[in-house]
Amino acid sequence: MKKPFNLRALLGFIFFTFVASVIYVIIQIILAPAVAPSSEITIRVKSDYILMLLQSLLGMFAIFLPNILKQKARLYIPSVMICAYAIFLFCGIILGEVRNFYHRIPHWDTILHIFSGAALGALGFSIVSLLNKSDTIKFSLSPGFVALFAFCFAVTLGVIWEIYEFSMDYFLKTNMQKYALESGELLMGQSALLDTMKDLIVDAAGAFVMSIIGYISLKNKNGWLNRLEIKRMQLIENQDIAK
Numbered sequence: 001m002k003k004p005f006n007l008r009a010l011l012g013f014i015f016f017t018f019v020a021s022v023i024y025v026i027i028q029i030i031l032a033p034a035v036a037p038s039s040e041i042t043i044r045v046k047s048d049y050i051l052m053l054l055q056s057l058l059g060m061f062a063i064f065l066p067n068i069l070k071q072k073a074r075l076y077i078p079s080v081m082i083c084a085y086a087i088f089l090f091c092g093i094i095l096g097e098v099r100n101f102y103h104r105i106p107h108w109d110t111i112l113h114i115f116s117g118a119a120l121g122a123l124g125f126s127i128v129s130l131l132n133k134s135d136t137i138k139f140s141l142s143p144g145f146v147a148l149f150a151f152c153f154a155v156t157l158g159v160i161w162e163i164y165e166f167s168m169d170y171f172l173k174t175n176m177q178k179y180a181l182e183s184g185e186l187l188m189g190q191s192a193l194l195d196t197m198k199d200l201i202v203d204a205a206g207a208f209v210m211s212i213i214g215y216i217s218l219k220n221k222n223g224w225l226n227r228l229e230i231k232r233m234q235l236i237e238n239q240d241i242a243k
Helices: 005-031 046-062 065-072 079-098 108-132 143-172 190-220 224-228 233-242
Strands: none
Touching: 005 046, 005 079, 046 079, 046 143, 065 079, 079 108, 079 224, 108 143, 108 190, 108 224, 143 190, 190 224
């Protein structure tokens, strides 16, 4: 159950990149223009860097979230889940926003949404497993219902993320929902909705694939999901004592 040392090193490296990004972005907020000049319409402005700052600060906190859950809720989170979570933060915030991969790398946003949909689906399975093994709540659910819950859980969080993007665009005048080209030209009709709808569709696709995989695992009782399952520390301690 021990976390490998290289996982700690990975978390430390990603945290350092968030710290460096915060320093870099603060400097850019001071130097960047409030409005892009007409001769350089693709230049980043203060609102772009303010969004980067908020997300980098969020990333600095989020990187510690698994350890906070472990200490406060006494949960065991598999190393593979923590590793995937940390890499996703790095790819979404540092590479996606700060390094502008969302514009520079084709389909970068789509890849991350597929991954997040699948990961949130796996998290949904873990939540049901935690409830099934609770000392205060006793019930048993069919594999089909568990898979349906995991799918709905992942898609709901995907919708909440799109609401967050819309809110940032509305209040900070950013372009997280890609309703405008990098040049600033506003898109019209379905073109303006394309990014949001594509994100929701690929979120659902990733969640659906994970739900099918999880359903097969539960139906066949092959234990494949156990490697991704979040558990209570007390349950693990009791199992160790029983051995």
